[in-house]
Amino acid sequence: MKIQKKHIVLSILFILPLFAYMFFASGVNNFAKLDTVGENVLTNDSYKSVFKDSLVTFQDKITILSFLGADVDTKKAYAFNLKEKIYDRYKEFKDLQFVSVVLPGQATEVKSFMEALIYTSKADKWFFIELNNQQNQQLFKSLKTDLILDKFQSSSHVFIIDKDRDLRGRLEDEDGSKRYAYDMASVAELSDEMNDDVKVILAEYRLALKKYNKDENE
Known part of the structure; x- marks a missing residue:
């Protein structure tokens, strides 16, 4: 009986790591890339x-693109959610940037917002670009989504390009x-869905870079 139990324990110790490896290997293959839902964003x-x-x-x-418009x-209250849940977690990634589009006449508000952003930590990878109303709409429409800008030409939604x-x-x-x-506006959505998707796209580029470096060295 003891010998049988010993065999069972040894089998579990052998099978579990193998199962775990197969599970995660399968996960990498299935989730290595974030879906492309639109092409050729107009920039x-x-x-x-x-x-x-x-x-x-x-x-x-x-x-990570947002539209703060006028x-x-x-909208900065929503953007603070983005900073806390996404920016602060991934700011060290070399090729990642956060871009917020604003309309002319928002200089005072942008300056105040920037000062608030850097109050708790650096935000050197967060940029603001100023577009006129037509340019702002063209950029947003080029995303080809089912979303619309509000009357201030802004949105509470953020996009991954x-x-x-x-x-x-x-x-x-x-x-x-x-x-x-x-x-x-949804802390839960940023913490769950967006956090997961940002992880995936960053892992995708890390894997691509490792493969490139490996091929270069062979």
Whole structure:
């Protein structure tokens, strides 16, 4: 009886690690890439950053894009959720940037917002770009989503744009719908769905970089 128990224990000790490996290996294969839900987001080669002596480009960057429009003072409360739940967790990733689009006339509000952002931690990868009403709408429409801008030409939703200027999300979400964006007003949505999806796209590029470096060294 003791010998039989010993065999059972040894079998479990052998099988469990093997099962775990197969499970996670399968997970990597199934979830290594975040779905592309839109292509060719309309962006310029570069935009001048508001209050920062730098140019902002979407090419070769993973961009977390938000539209604050002419409502910075209100939408900044949602953006603080984004900073706490997403930015502060992933700010060390080299090619990740956060870009908020604002309309002209928001300079005072943007400056106040920037000062608040850096109060608790650095926000050197968070940029603000100023577009006129037409440019703002063109950029938003190029995302080709089922969302719309409000009367202030702003949105509470935030988008993930990859290095090739494609929109990433989920072709089929848990409720069967297509996910184009994440609601900054919902801390739960940022903590769960968006956090998971940002992890996936960052892992995707890490794996691609490792493969590239390996191929270069062979």
